[in-house]
Amino acid sequence: MSDLAVQTQGLTKRFGRVQAVTDVDLRVTEGDRYGFLGPNGSGKTATVRMLLGLVLPTAGRVRVLGGRVPQDAARVLPQVGAMVEGPAAIGHLSGRANLRLLDAAVPTPGGRRTRRRRVEDALEALGLAQVGRRPVRAYSLGMRQRLGIASALVRRPRLLVLDEPTNGLDPQGIALVTDLLLQLSAQGTTLLVSSHLLSEVEHLCTRVGVMDRGHLVVQDDVDALRAPTGRLLVTLAVRDQDDDDGARAAALAGQLLGSRLLESPVPAPDPGAAGVRLVVADAGDVVGDLVRGGLAVREAVVERRTLTDVVLSRTTAVGEGMGA
Numbered sequence: 664m665s666d667l668a669v670q671t672q673g674l675t676k677r678f679g680r681v682q683a684v685t686d687v688d689l690r691v692t693e694g695d696r697y698g699f700l701g702p703n704g705s706g707k708t709a710t711v712r713m714l715l716g717l718v719l720p721t722a723g724r725v726r727v728l729g730g731r732v733p734q735d736a737a738r739v740l741p742q743v744g745a746m747v748e749g750p751a752a753i754g755h756l757s758g759r760a761n762l763r764l765l766d767a768a769v770p771t772p773g774g775r776r777t778r779r780r781r782v783e784d785a786l787e788a789l790g791l792a793q794v795g796r797r798p799v800r801a802y803s804l805g806m807r808q809r810l811g812i813a814s815a816l817v818r819r820p821r822l823l824v825l826d827e828p829t830n831g832l833d834p835q836g837i838a839l840v841t842d843l844l845l846q847l848s849a850q851g852t853t854l855l856v857s858s859h860l861l862s863e864v865e866h867l868c869t870r871v872g873v874m875d876r877g878h879l880v881v882q883d884d885v886d887a888l889r890a891p892t893g894r895l896l897v898t899l900a901v902r903d904q905d906d907d908d909g910a911r912a913a914a915l916a917g918q919l920l921g922s923r924l925l926e927s928p929v930p931a932p933d934p935g936a937a938g939v940r941l942v943v944a945d946a947g948d949v950v951g952d953l954v955r956g957g958l959a960v961r962e963a964v965v966e967r968r969t970l971t972d973v974v975l976s977r978t979t980a981v982g983e984g985m986g987a
């Protein structure tokens with residue numbers, strides 16, 4: 664159990680009559696890049712707030728970095744960096760002053776001695792070193808978001824908890840934050856990141872938890888979730904899309920593959936290269952059979968479920984659930 668960065672047992676939260684979180688057993692192992700997903704109102708933020716001791720659970724237990732929350736919060740939370748529900752900062756102070764103030768508020772290993780260095784490193788990492796003197800009220804939305812992430816980093820935490828870290832960032836900002844998170848992970852930081860951008864989570868995360876109407880409905884490794892569907896996507900090269908070549912290749916593929924050909928062949932999607940796209944059951948030596956039959960195979964890829972498929976199949980659309 665000691666290698667779990669976050670563990671909850673039967674975690675439950677009611678706000679009056681709203682059942683926000685029900686019986687959630689979260690397990691984040693040290694070193695994980697854990698993506699926390701789910702539709703609006705599914706209970707992600709409420710769960711994260713309980714992990715950080717910001718609200719008390721109605722029932723259940725929370726352990727973070729080996730300590731109980733809220734009982735051991737004073738010991739464990741200084742090792743946790745967090746940005747939840749958007750960045751918070753004092754508008755008339757500069758970004759740099761905000762970070763120094765924030766750092767002074769919580770006991771940190773190294774404390775004042777290393778503060779200047781840690782604040783500069785965090786501003787630098789988020790590309791804010793040049794604007795660190797400007798008052799925060801003059802920051803753009805993206806700059807505020809970066810400052811929020813910088814404030815989660817200042818204490819060089821063992822566990823970083825970020826609620827929608829790339830919300831409002833431009834593509835350059837998203838790439839910068841993603842690279843930074845991968846770098847921190849390589850240095851040993853555990854990440855717990857909630858996001859609605861599934862392609863981003865697919866790229867960044869090793870493990871995901873999916874919430875739906877207060878329940879944790881999926882918790883697994885990304886690789887396991889992205890299992891092969893059992894289908895191959897094959898592209899045949901043909902000489903010319905406009906003549907009968909494509910139709911001949913499609914007919915021959917049908918003869919060679921028999922019932923393994925699952926859908927009617929269609930023109931290949933890539934423009935500029937004539938081809939035929941086949942959807943084939945991944946059984947036997949598909950490519951070998953096509954090539955021996957005289958067809959040119961340009962590409963054959965194993966079809967995998969995407970994270971979007973997994974999340975959509977396990978969650979309730981907005982309007983169907985209680986949170987809408």
Ligand SMILES: Nc1ncnc2c1ncn2[C@@H]1O[C@H](COP(=O)(O)OP(=O)(O)OP(=O)(O)O)[C@@H](O)[C@H]1O
Nearest residue numbers: 678681683701702703704705706707708709710986
């Ligand atoms: N302080 C509160 N008082 C009353 N209800 C609350 C409170 N906080 C959250 N809720 C309710 O609990 C449910 C879960 O909300 P939560 O903010 O955890 O969802 P979420 O998954 O983070 O959604 P989003 O993706 O929109 O941020 C919602 O129905 C919400 O209205």
